[in-house]
Amino acid sequence: AQSVSQHNHHVILSEAASLELGCNYSYGGTVNLFWYVQYPGQHLQLLLKYFSGDPLVKGIKGFEAEFIKSKFSFNLRKPSVQWSDTAEYFCAVNRPDSWGKLQFGSGTQVVVTP
Amino acid sequence: GAVVSQHPSRVICKSGTSVKIECRSLDFQATTMFWYRQFPKQSLMLMATSNEGSKATYEQGVEKDKFLINHASLTLSTLTVTSAHPEDSSFYICSARDELSGANVLTFGAGSRLTVL
Numbered sequence: 001a002q003s004v005s006q007h008n009h010h011v012i013l014s015e016a017a018s019l020e021l022g023c024n025y026s027y028g029g030t031v032n033l034f035w036y037v038q039y040p041g042q043h044l045q046l047l048l049k050y051f052s053g054d055p056l057v058k059g060i061k062g063f064e065a066e067f068i069k070s071k072f073s074f075n076l077r078k079p080s081v082q083w084s085d086t087a088e089y090f091c092a093v094n095r096p097d098s099w100g101k102l103q104f105g106s107g108t109q110v111v112v113t114p
Numbered sequence: 115g116a117v118v119s120q121h122p123s124r125v126i127c128k129s130g131t132s133v134k135i136e137c138r139s140l141d142f143q144a145t146t147m148f149w150y151r152q153f154p155k156q157s158l159m160l161m162a163t164s165n166e167g168s169k170a171t172y173e174q175g176v177e178k179d180k181f182l183i184n185h186a187s188l189t190l191s192t193l194t195v196t197s198a199h200p201e202d203s204s205f206y207i208c209s210a211r212d213e214l215s216g217a218n219v220l221t222f223g224a225g226s227r228l229t230v231l
Binding site: 032034036043044046051090099101102103104105106107 | 150163219220
């Protein structure tokens with residue numbers, strides 16, 4: 001069965017530090033990849049997505065992610081975090097023929113301290 | 115951009131009662147909507163796909179008689195938790211895509227937190 005793994009459940013870091021969140025998936029075929037963010041008390045918002053093309057994807061709020069097919073990975077990065085980046089981050093995967101049926105990772109709670 | 119609205123945002127009910135949750139696409143039409151469920155400190159799990167004008171399709175392990183889905187119009191899908199029990203307490207989230215926009219991404223509602231006493 002297809003699965004999505006996020007390695008870190010909780011991350012605490014200071015403002016201006018760099019952030020990298022790992023995401024691996026198990027499905028061997030073509031996939032669409034997403035990172036969503038959920039700020040406290042708010043709904044899920046799309047940070048970025050990868051369907052095809054350049055494996056380095058830039059999203060909103062200074063986030064980027066790199067798709068490495070050989071490693072089945074789609075790690076999220078931000079060079080310098082802000083306090084407002086405190087949120088829960090979810091990696092998600094779906095097959096192109098099942099675009100609405102997302103398989104989510106377990107999420108990573110990121111806390112940025114001033 | 116596309117907005118998905120859910121109502122109610124929170125509901126508390128007694129065991130054995132039924133609860134209806136609405137999901138509306140506010141500024142776009144959606145022939146398909148998706149219902150997810152999120153347990154505390156866990157990830158979102160797809161429950162079912164709501165299809166306008168036809169029956170919903172349920173993921174494996176989801177009881178269709180427990181979770182009734184009706185997609186009566188292009189902007190409204192409802193999830194009814196029938197004869198709710200404490201184990202049904204969860205966060206229910208719907209999502210939809212603005213199909214006319216061509217963007218192949220889902221917009222999520224803010225979720226509905228159900229607590230069954």
